[in-house]
Amino acid sequence: MTTTASALSAYPPLNVQVHTPRLSLLGATDELLERLVPTVRKGVATGPPWPFDDPMSLYEDSPEREWRWLRGVWSGRGRVSAGAWRLYFVVVVDGKPVGMQDLIGVDFDRFRTVTTFSWLSPDVRGGGFGKEMRQAVLHLAFQGLGASEASSDAFVDNHASNRVSEALGYAPNGVSWDTRRGEQAQIQCWRLTREEWTERQRDDIRLVGVAECLPVLGIGPPPVS
Template sequence: MAGRQPDPFDDPMSLYEDNPLRERKWLQAIWRGRGTVRPESWRLYFVVLLGGEAVGMQDLIGVNFDRFRTVTTFSWLAPGARRQGLGREMRAAILHLAFGGFGAAEATSEAFFDNEASNRVSGALGYRPDGRDWATRRGEPAVLNRWRLGREDWEVRRRSDIELIGVEECKPVLSIQ
């Protein structure tokens, strides 16, 4: 990926060139997140593998989940792994964990307005538009599309080919009843 210009919507953690400082900061953020799992706030980090190679990440974030039963998803795929249906597959899998495994009532997601692929994935999986917000991207303001998926809309598209393993063992750590 060296020498390739990132898409405008890409997160700065994208490693388009060897940058040990950027990589270290990214890893520290993940380790910090893993080390601060609390009942009122948690973030689960999952790696996306293609042919045994890490090509992306899929996160599930819960803030006051025990009270609101709402999660937020975060997805990222390396440019070489895009346009193969992986974005939809990995989001469907994490939504299955949220709704089928943890009993979520709704899930939210955001994508920059020009991240057409991510916005298409949200729409295809049943999310409904939920307004817009602003974020800073490379030092400049940029519009985010917000998305919301209710349990009922997920149930309509629920997949039968996704298997959850070990969910019951992790629920107590997250204080999920």
């Protein structure tokens, strides 16, 4: 199991961790973000499938892309309420930060639905880590927070992400549109119910610090499964 020792933060969301036999999701502290900067710096997109237009600005090779990425995470960490929150995790493999996995909730205590978003260093793509980190964050959502449904989406030509969704039991849930490089592109939407997740639930994933985080997110005790 991958572990990283660090002092506990006074802010519970930064203490949440998810450990699998292959990787860990660790709350995105400033220390971990700094360690991830070199990966962000070298992650400029040079070919399809092209990613989203986002604060990380994957199309630009300049210091501003790292600054925008950091500001985006800092801003998101500071806009947490019962109505809307986003948990940011750094993906750590063998002690090395290799990407990020986010979990997003809107009116979660009412609807119990979440959305996931992630990116991974090109150096480790193709090794099954994309699927593993998604399984980890779904375990947090369903087992730790008591989610009833999770959604995900990817551009239709992002075959790796769409294959992960399909392999984990998501069902197609229509299409939408977004932009990349300023141009419209079609998105494949996916939906995973608690029942479908339960059929594939793993028993080798460990959660840390979740109970202390629930009040910060305005979440009542999760339903007994």
